[in-house]
Amino acid sequence: MRRAVEKMKANNKRSTFVLQLTAMVDMFTIIIVFLLKSYSTSAVNITPQKGLSLPESVSIVHPVEGIKMVVSLEGIFVEDKKVVTLIDGKIDFTETEAQDRDFIKKLFKELDSHAQKSMDIQKENKEFQFEGKIVMQADKKLNYKLLKKVMYTSSLAGYADLKMATLSLE
Amino acid sequence: MARKRNRMNMEAPEEPNFEIDLSPLLALMVTLIPMMLLATVFVKVSIVETPLPQAVKQAIEKDRKKKKREIVIELKMSNSKEFDLIVKYGASTKYRKQVAGKNFKENLNQLHKHLVQVKKQHPKIFQIQFLPSEEVAYEDIVKVMDEARKIKANDEPIFLENSEQNKPVELKVMFPDLIFKNLLEG
Known part of the structure; x- marks a missing residue:
């Protein structure tokens, strides 16, 4: 047990602080794909007014x-x-x-x-x-x-x- | 000794010396996401127009340009959401169907069936004169327009004679031109 703690301390000393960005990049990729899908390329866009329910x-x-x-x-x-x-x-x-x-x-x-x-x-x-x-x-x-x-x-x-x-x- | 060295090697794996630098990618995404969030339309009010075969397009244009109509199709809608479909040849009524059920959805289905029958008899007519009553909701008017506009997948196919190619063209639209006849009647 003591040996294991010492080894862990040694490992910690060796490594510097690295931020894990992979999960964040994954999330951003999903958001970008979703936004690209709902992105309208039409020249004229109509945004319904607040409180207005269109048929x-x-x-x-x-x-x-x-x-x-x-x-x-x-x-x-x-x-x-x-x-x-x-x-x-x-x-x-x-x-x-x-x-x-x-x-x-x-x-x-x-x-x-x-x-x-x-x-x-x-x-x-x-x-x-x-x-x-x-x-x-x-x-x-x-x-x-x-x-x-x-x-x-x-x-x-x-x-x-x-x-x-x-x-x-x- | 050799065994001990092997054990040590297993315990302390070599650190990876290759790492992708994700910071430019992140910077790009952080810029792109707000820009797209601002420009994205979440409620779609438009869709792609249905392309029509050339022969059908020509027939619709020809029908629109008609100044005097021998055959007029009229659709009346009452406040109680009942329909009266009339086909007039000049002044005389040649066809009349009334749809008067309690369920509006069922009434719409019945109306669609009658409209298909009328379209079968008059494939070159694309216009309906619509006369809704004053208390009819806008939502219901749009529903009627939807029923009249297109031929559904489970409907019997309707063909339009194409004189240029000597080959009938299958119609996908029924009555795309719905005119509010009672607009100027006051």
């Missing part, structure tokens, strides 16, 4: 460049700017036109200003073309009544090509 779909095409519109239970956002406030997914009737209840005034104003900007760019730059594309992220709990108003107003503002963002099931 699930089996068939989705690539997201396209367009005006980003979010319709959540709290409000309607255009390019991250809150345009209309909703209360539990319902719109106040004062937000709509008296003669046309499907027309959301503030949303039209905001979208129209974006359309105008795009038209101005188009005048200066011939390569740029205003296509009226809009990518809508809407909460799955919303009803068609509200979405109909949103789609109707968007089409009147010149955004007739509406793309619905959904979660990929595949």
